[in-house]
Structure formats: C-alpha cells, structure tokens
Amino acid sequence: MTLIEANGLTVRHGTQTVLDRVNMSVAPGEIVTIVGPNGSGKTSLLRALLGLTPSKGKVTRKAGLVVGYVPQKLALDPTLPLPVRTFLNLPKAHTADQIAAMLDRVGVPGIEARQVQDLSGGQLQRVLLARALLEHPDILILDEPTQGLDQMGEAGFYRLIEDVRRETGVAVLMVSHDLHVVMSASDRVICLNGHICCEGKPHVVQNAPEYRALFGHGTQGALALYQHAHDHDHDNGCGHEHSHDHHHNAPKDEVEHAG
Amino acid sequence: MLDDFLVRAALAGFGLSIATGPLGAFVVWRRLAYFGDATAHAAILGVALALIFSLPISLGTLLVALAMAGAISWMMAQGQSPDSGLGVLSFGALATGLVAISFVPDVRVDLSAYLFGDILTVTRSDLLLIWGGAGLVAAVIAWRWSKLLLSTLSPDLAAASGVHPNRESLVITVAIALVVAVSLKVVGALLVSAMLIIPATAARRVSSSPVQMVVASVLVSWAASGAGLWASLRLDTPAGPSIIVAAALIFVLTTGYRTFRNQSV
Numbered sequence: 001m002t003l004i005e006a007n008g009l010t011v012r013h014g015t016q017t018v019l020d021r022v023n024m025s026v027a028p029g030e031i032v033t034i035v036g037p038n039g040s041g042k043t044s045l046l047r048a049l050l051g052l053t054p055s056k057g058k059v060t061r062k063a064g065l066v067v068g069y070v071p072q073k074l075a076l077d078p079t080l081p082l083p084v085r086t087f088l089n090l091p092k093a094h095t096a097d098q099i100a101a102m103l104d105r106v107g108v109p110g111i112e113a114r115q116v117q118d119l120s121g122g123q124l125q126r127v128l129l130a131r132a133l134l135e136h137p138d139i140l141i142l143d144e145p146t147q148g149l150d151q152m153g154e155a156g157f158y159r160l161i162e163d164v165r166r167e168t169g170v171a172v173l174m175v176s177h178d179l180h181v182v183m184s185a186s187d188r189v190i191c192l193n194g195h196i197c198c199e200g201k202p203h204v205v206q207n208a209p210e211y212r213a214l215f216g217h218g219t220q221g222a223l224a225l226y227q228h229a230h231d232h233d234h235d236n237g238c239g240h241e242h243s244h245d246h247h248h249n250a251p252k253d254e255v256e257h258a259g
Numbered sequence: 260m261l262d263d264f265l266v267r268a269a270l271a272g273f274g275l276s277i278a279t280g281p282l283g284a285f286v287v288w289r290r291l292a293y294f295g296d297a298t299a300h301a302a303i304l305g306v307a308l309a310l311i312f313s314l315p316i317s318l319g320t321l322l323v324a325l326a327m328a329g330a331i332s333w334m335m336a337q338g339q340s341p342d343s344g345l346g347v348l349s350f351g352a353l354a355t356g357l358v359a360i361s362f363v364p365d366v367r368v369d370l371s372a373y374l375f376g377d378i379l380t381v382t383r384s385d386l387l388l389i390w391g392g393a394g395l396v397a398a399v400i401a402w403r404w405s406k407l408l409l410s411t412l413s414p415d416l417a418a419a420s421g422v423h424p425n426r427e428s429l430v431i432t433v434a435i436a437l438v439v440a441v442s443l444k445v446v447g448a449l450l451v452s453a454m455l456i457i458p459a460t461a462a463r464r465v466s467s468s469p470v471q472m473v474v475a476s477v478l479v480s481w482a483a484s485g486a487g488l489w490a491s492l493r494l495d496t497p498a499g500p501s502i503i504v505a506a507a508l509i510f511v512l513t514t515g516y517r518t519f520r521n522q523s524v
Contacts, residue, residue: 050419069419079460080288080412081467090409091420115467135420 002027003065003139003171004049008057011044018044020195021057026139031165031172031185033202036192037214042175043072045192046143049173068132068170070142074124076117084119085112088131102130106160121148125157133164140164142174158185264379265488271381271389272484272502275445275454278393278438280477281400283459284469285431286452288411293342294331295452297349299439301327302448303356306373310363317388321440327352328432353448376447376499378488385444392441396434403430408469446499453503458483461510464517479509 005025011018019041026032034042048055050069076082088099096112103109106126111119119127125145132140140161146154162185165172190199197210205211286295302320309319327348334344360368369377381389400407407427410417414424435455442451462475487502494501 047415050415052415052418067419069416071413071415074413074416076412077288077290079463081463081469081472082412083468086468086470087412089405090412091405091417091422093405141419 001062002060003062004173005060006045006049006057007060009045009048009059010056011041011048011053012056013044018194019048019055022192022196024190024196024199026171026173028138028171029165029169030187031162032174032188032190033186034173034175034190034192035215036197040193042192043143046141046173046175050141062138065139066135066137068135068137068140070125070128070132070140070145072143072145072147074116074128078117082116083112084114084116084127087116087127088112088134090131092135094134098134099130102134103127105164106130106133107156122153122157125149126160129160129164133168133170136168137170139171139173142172144175146176161185264381265492267381267383267386268378268488268498269485270386271378271445272488273481274386274390274393275438275442276393276458276477276480276484278396278434279442279454280397280458280462280480281473282396282431282434282438283455283480284462284473284476285400285407285411286435286455287459287463289431291431291435292452292456293345293349294328295435295439295455297331297345297352298324298328298435299448299451300349300353301356302439302443302451303373304352304359305356305440306443306448307356307359307363310360310368316443317440320443321436323352324436324439325433328436332428332432372447373443374447374449375497376443376445376450378445378498378502379491381444389441389445392437396437399430399434403427407431446502450499450503453506454480457503457506457510461506461513464510464513479506479513483509 002025007023009022009024010020022041022045024032024045034045036042044053047053049059050067051059084103085096085099088094088102094102099112100109103111106129108123108126108130111123111127116124116127129140129142129145142161145161146157149157161172161174164170184202186202188199189202189205191197191205191208191211191214193214197214198205198208200208286292301323305320305323306316307319308314308323309316312319331345331348334348357370360370372380406417406422407430409420409422410424410427417424417427438455439448439451442454446454458479459472459476461479462472466472466475483502483506486505486508488498490496490505491498491501
C-alpha cells in the first residue's frame with residue numbers, strides 16, 4: 001500500500017519538458033528525499049504530486065490522505081498582520097494547549113503572539129512544520145525546508161524530522177540539495193534530473209554512477225553546485241539507455257534504474 | 260425616525276461599512292486596489308445600460324460590474340500584466356459609460372450623483388438594498404473566513420489543505436461587484452474603491468491580527484461616515500467626497516500614531 005504514487009508523470013513549462021514520465025511512490029512511514037541539481041524538476045515534482053501544477057500522467061493518492069505541506073518560503077504581504085497563533089489555526093482551529101505543545105515540540109515554544117513577518121528563517125521553517133503537523137498528516141511534503149539555515153540549523157531540522165517520524169509514523173517526502181546532511185536522514189533517495197536517474201538507499205545512490213555523474217566524484221555529494229546538461233554521460237559503468245517504462249538489472253540490487 | 264434624510268444617510272454609510280470593512284481588508288491584502296477601481300468605473304456603463312433598457316439602476320450596475328470583474332479575472336488568469344490591461348478596461352468602461360449616458364433619451368441625468376454618490380437622497384428602499392447587499396457580503400466573508408484568509412496568504416498552502424484558492428478568489432471578485440452596485444448611491448463610482456482601501460489601510464497601522472484589522476476598518480468607516488456627513492451638513496460640502504476626506508484624515512492620524520509609537524519605543 002502506498003500513500004501517494006506517480007505514474008508516467010510529465011510536467012511541461014511552455015515548450016520545455018521539466019519532468020519526463022516519472023514513476024515514484026511513497027510508502028507509509030518512509031523518509032524519501034529527492035536530490036538533483038538546480039532546474040532538475042524537484043520542485044515541479046512536488047507541486048505535481050500536490051496538484052499545484054498541471055501535469056500529465058497519473059497521481060494516485062490513498063483515499064482520505066492528509067498532506068502536511070511545508071513550502072520553500074512564505075511570501076507574506078506586509079499589509080497583512082499575522083500572529084503565529086492565527087497562522088497555525090488555518091484552515092482548522094486548534095486549542096491553545098495543542099498549539100503550545102506543538103510549538104514546544106518543534107523547538108520554538110511560546111511564540112504564539114509573535115508576528116510571522118518578524119520570525120527568523122529557522123523559526124519560520126519550524127512554524128510551517130508545526131502548522132503541517134497540527135493537521136495530523138499521513139505524509140509531510142517539504143520543499144527545500146532548510147533553505148537559508150546554517151549547517152547547524154540544517155542538521156537540527158533534519159534531526160527533528162527524523163524524531164517526528166519516529167514518534168508519529170508520518171511519511172516524509174522532501175526535496176533538498178544539501179546532499180551530505182540530508183542523506184543520513186533518508187530511507188530512500190531519488191536522484192532526479194528531469195527523469196529519475198537512480199534511486200535506492202542513500203549509500204547505494206551515493207555510489208551509483210548516475211549520481212556521480214550529476215554531483216561529482218569523491219565528495220560524498222557535497223559538490224552539488226555543478227550544473228550540467230540534460231545529456232549527461234551514462235557510459236561510466238551503468239550504460240543504460242534513455243528509454244522509459246522498463247527496468248534494468250541494476251548493478252547493485254538496491255539501485256533501481258527508472259530512466 | 261427614518262423620515263429624517265440625515266438618519267437615512269447615516270444608516271446608509273454605516274450599512275455599507277459592514278461590507279467595505281472586511282472586504283477592504285482583503286482588497287488590500289490581495290493588492291486588488293486597481294481591480295476594485297476598474298470594477299467601480301464599469302458601474303457607470305451599467306447605469307447607462309440600465310437607463311437605456313429601463314432596468315433598475317442597481318441591477319444594471321451589478322451585471323456590468325460582474326462582467327467587468329469576470330473579464331479582469333480572466334485576463335489575470337491568462338498571465339497578462341494586470342496593470343496596463345486593467346487601465347484599458349477601467350477607463351474604457353468609464354468613458355463608454357459616460358458616452359452612452361449622453362444617448363439616454365428625454366432624461367436629464369444627474370451624472371455627478373453616479374460619479375460621486377448622493378447619500379443625502381437615500382430612500383428607504385435604497386437602505387434595504389444597501390443593508391441587504393452589505394450584510395450578505397459580510398456574512399459570506401465571516402462564513403468563509405479561514406479559507407479566504409489562507410488562500411490570501413498562500414494559494415499553495417490552501418490548495419495543499421484541500422481549499423480551492425480559485426474559488427475563494429471568485430468569492431472576493433463577486434463580493435467586490437456586489438459592493439460596487441450597492442455603494443454607488445453612497446459614494447459614487449469614482450470613490451467606491453477609496454471606501455474599500457482607505458479605512459483598511461488606516462486600520463493596518465493599529466492592528467496586529469487580521470480580525471483586529473477588519474474590526475478597526477469597520478470602525479474607521481463608521482467614524483468617516485459620521486464625520487463626513489457632519490461636515491457636509493455644517494460646511495455644505497458634497498457628502499460622498501467628504502466621507503472619503505474624513506477617512507483619509509483618519510489614515511493620517513493612525514499613520515502619525517504609528518510613527519510616534521515606533522519612535523518612542
């Protein structure tokens with residue numbers, strides 16, 4: 001049983017194909033991380049799964065699925081005064097105790113009366129997470145949740161996500177490009193570049209040639225800044241063709257190539 | 260008591276305020292000031308068509324305002340820059356309306372009443388229309404409050420929570436058209452959006468939550484209506500513009516208060 005599943009998901013922006021026939025799914029309680037260079041369609045994939053962007057192909061959600069969405073940022077209009085308490089009560093109201101306990105849980109206790117505009121980047125991310133968790137979601141979907149945080153902040157945030165998963169059993173699907181930090185917290189990593197290059201357990205993906213082709217060698221993925229063209233080289237060791245809807249005998253059994 | 264024209268005028272202003280307060284807050288938050296202006300300008304075309312086809316004025320203005328709001332929404336959904344397109348629609352409709360009214364046969368139309376309002380001649384049936392329309396708008400906003408607010412601050416968060424942000428936008432659009440139709444008599448087509456924007460903006464300075472801002476916006480509207488009518492009576496100034504001047508003065512006061520408070524901290 002999967003919570004959310006994409007089959008042949010294709011997204012176009014104008015004439016450009018951002019995502020090409022992507023197949024993926026998330027199972028209950030799983031932490032799945034999507035990595036990929038800028039422009040590889042990570043955010044488009046999340047938005048298509050959430051139904052925020054038009055797409056072709058099929059997205060199947062478990063009936064009654066509750067999604068907790070943590071966006072990349074929240075662009076608030078300065079004309080809108082918004083205390084944290086009010087924000088956390090949208091769209092459904094919660095009791096003051098529930099809100100206090102949740103803010104405490106995500107590490108920003110007692111900020112109910114603060115204006116959302118006045119929060120630091122790290123505080124805002126935790127408030128966004130608190131709002132998502134108050135809905136008791138089956139799955140958390142996070143889009144680059146640690147953007148703007150320093151490395152300590154990043155590590156702390158991912159530890160929080162892992163703890164929350166352990167406590168509540170919520171599944172997590174997130175997008176990231178801080179590879180080295182995010183890898184350790186994930187059950188499964190999907191390496192995306194317009195299509196799924198490879199996926200599997202973090203250490204397996206890190207050693208997969210497709211991943212190395214995207215993120216460089218010997219850096220454990222830390223050199224994620226390297227931009228590359230869509231026709232990256234697959235000949236070094238793996239050699240699959242870019243045809244779709246088929247599976248190969250993977251070089252390692254946990255790596256699945258879904259071109 | 261309702262026989263007194265001044266009481267009727269005050270009731271008209273107070274009634275309109277219960278819609279323009281909350282709706283004005285959403286207009287400010289969603290940056291729809293120009294949208295409201297264009298919709299209100301279209302009302303003049305509605306007046307002309309109503310006179311030509313012998314329809315009730317408020318029905319004509321409502322229909323044309325709805326059509327205008329729909330056209331602008333469609334244009335914005337096409338991803339066109341709303342700024343210049345809104346200008347074309349807004350002034351196109353206003354000028355067409357002014358020209359069309361000149362074709363109305365046999366009627367000496369008091370154009371300034373439609374452009375600037377004529378609150379001192381509000382009748383009992385006008386009052387019914389104003390309170391009915393404004394009450395409906397206020398009730399709908401109260402009913403959909405959470406969905407409207409979430410869609411306003413982030414359409415993505417709303418959609419992910421199962422709220423349809425486009426539906427909420429439509430609610431605001433229709434509400435603006437309705438308010439334009441019922442407020443024509445009070446402040447006129449040229450000043451309707453002032454009634455939406457100025458009290459809400461003044462309220463922003465003294466509010467720290469959305470509900471506070473809506474309540475403060477209604478209070479500012481009430482104060483402006485009262486002060487404007489008083490000034491109109493004492494100084495023999497036009498009532499509609501006087502109400503807006505009063506609102507603008509309150510805005511200056513709240514801005515000064517905010518600046519003073521920030522400096523003294």
